[in-house]
Amino acid sequence: MESNEPDIRQLTRRMRKGNEMAYREFYDKYSLRLLRYLVALHTGNLEAARETMQDTFLKVAKHIRCFDDEAVFWGWLRAVAKSVFLDHTRKQGRYWRMLNRFRAEPISNEPVEDHLNEALQKALEAMPATERDLIEAKYFRKSSYEEIAQQLGLTGKAVENRLARARSSLRDKMERLLKDA
Numbered sequence: 001m002e003s004n005e006p007d008i009r010q011l012t013r014r015m016r017k018g019n020e021m022a023y024r025e026f027y028d029k030y031s032l033r034l035l036r037y038l039v040a041l042h043t044g045n046l047e048a049a050r051e052t053m054q055d056t057f058l059k060v061a062k063h064i065r066c067f068d069d070e071a072v073f074w075g076w077l078r079a080v081a082k083s084v085f086l087d088h089t090r091k092q093g094r095y096w097r098m099l100n101r102f103r104a105e106p107i108s109n110e111p112v113e114d115h116l117n118e119a120l121q122k123a124l125e126a127m128p129a130t131e132r133d134l135i136e137a138k139y140f141r142k143s144s145y146e147e148i149a150q151q152l153g154l155t156g157k158a159v160e161n162r163l164a165r166a167r168s169s170l171r172d173k174m175e176r177l178l179k180d181a
Helices: 008-016 020-041 046-063 070-104 112-126 129-140 145-152 156-180
Strands: none
Touching: 008 020, 008 070, 020 046, 020 070, 046 070, 112 129, 112 156, 129 145, 129 156, 145 156
C-alpha cells in the first residue's frame, strides 16, 4: 500500500461512523475511478453515468460496511454501482415501453375525461360496498381519516390501511376496464 493512500480499514470505519471528512476522502479517491466504470456501463453516456454515480454514493452512505482490503472494497463499490445502473436501466426501459404503448394506441375522438369517469363509475360499482363507501367518503365527500375512523369505530391507521387496499383494488379494476375498452 502506498504511503499517501488512505488506509481502507480506517476510511471505511470513519465512513460508517458518519465522518464527513471520511466521505470527502472517499469521494476524492474513488469518484473519478467510479465515473469511468459507470461511463463504460452506460456506453459513453456521461450524464447517465453521473446520475448513476450520485445514486451509488447515496447507496454507499446508507449501506457502508467496514473493509480491511482495498480490492474487496472496490469490488463491493463496483457491485453497488452495477446494481444502481441496472435499476436505472430497468426504470428507463419501463418508461420507453410505456411511451411506445401510448404511441401505438389509436387516439379516440371520445373525450378522455368521459372515458375515465365511465371506467371509474363501473369500477366503483364492481367493488364491495365497504370499499366503495371508504373511497366515496375520502375522495368524494372529502372526509378526513379521523372522521371516517369515528364513523366506523376504527383507528385512523386501520382506515388508512383499508383505504390503501381499496385504492389498489379500484386501480386494478379500472386498469382492466380501460385495457378492455
